[in-house]
Amino acid sequence: MSITSSSTLDSQLTTVWSPTHSYPDGPLVMSGYPSRTWQHESQPQFWSKFQVWEWLQQVMDIHQIDASSIPLQNFDMDGHQLCSLSYQDFLRAAGSVGPILFHSITELKWSGRSVRPTPIFFSLIISEIYEPTVNTLAPDATPVSSSPDIKRSFSRGHQVKKHNPRGTHLWEFIRDILLNPERNPGLIKWEDRTEGVFRFLKSEAVAQLWGKKKNNSSMTYEKLSRAMRYYYKREILERVDGRRLVYKFGRNARGWRETEK
DNA sequence: CGAGACTTTCCTGATT
DNA sequence: TAATCAGGAAAGTCTC
Known part of the structure; x- marks a missing residue:
């Protein structure tokens, strides 16, 4: 070098990475699941728009959902605005992915500090989407299977990819930067x-x-x-x-x- | 475990 | 001269 x-x-x-963005990017401890991708230390209420975007991408990555599945412009907002969205708002903004995002942000709001998404809960939601006959959601979640929006968008092919190592491909990463100029x-x-x-x-x-x-x-x-x-x-x-x-x-x-x- | 997809790393040489 | 481009080759990292 x-x-x-x-x-x-x-x-x-x-x-x-101007002063408005602060990323505690020190030595990452590789201790399995999302710890290495979950670095938001502050409460989501205080996130910048860019941090909201990062959170969005991370949640999508973790669940291997293609970022083009949802209109990302619907989340052109800072953490304060994000935290004020209702469950219905998330459904409207992200369709079938809404519940996943809603739960993630709810957990973060409640915990007040860095908390990992709960993969078990998410897999329940995902399986619910795929097998609408099952009805075993967490108590605070709206019944996912009943949403026509979800059925529509998932039947459209917004499914988890079969072979997508490490979440997002390079070209998708590039594309997503391009599609979000306000956060680019x-x-x-x-x-x-x-x-x-x-x-x-x-x-x-x-x-x-x-x-x-x-x-x-x-x-x-x-x-x-x-x-x-x-x-x-x-x-x-x-x-x-x-x-x-x-x-x-x-x-x-x-x-x-x-x-x- | 093996195969295959998708990089990552390294390299030599050419071009801008 | 530094940065970028072209690909070959091989290794690494995942998923199925």
């Missing part, structure tokens, strides 16, 4: 929205963020870009010749189009 390369990264991160502090931007062309503005910062997600502090743009190049063959991305840091979504990339939902 040369001095110049690290200072490049520093300058990118300084811009990205100048990392990547659309060059041609309808064609799916985008450009990395802060390549090393994006790599750091990706590494953070994968719990890999040594991620670099060099390595991230190798993974991106593998997407060409699978037509998840198309080559954009002659333009540095520019990529284009391919025919096998889903969920990035404005009209697609």
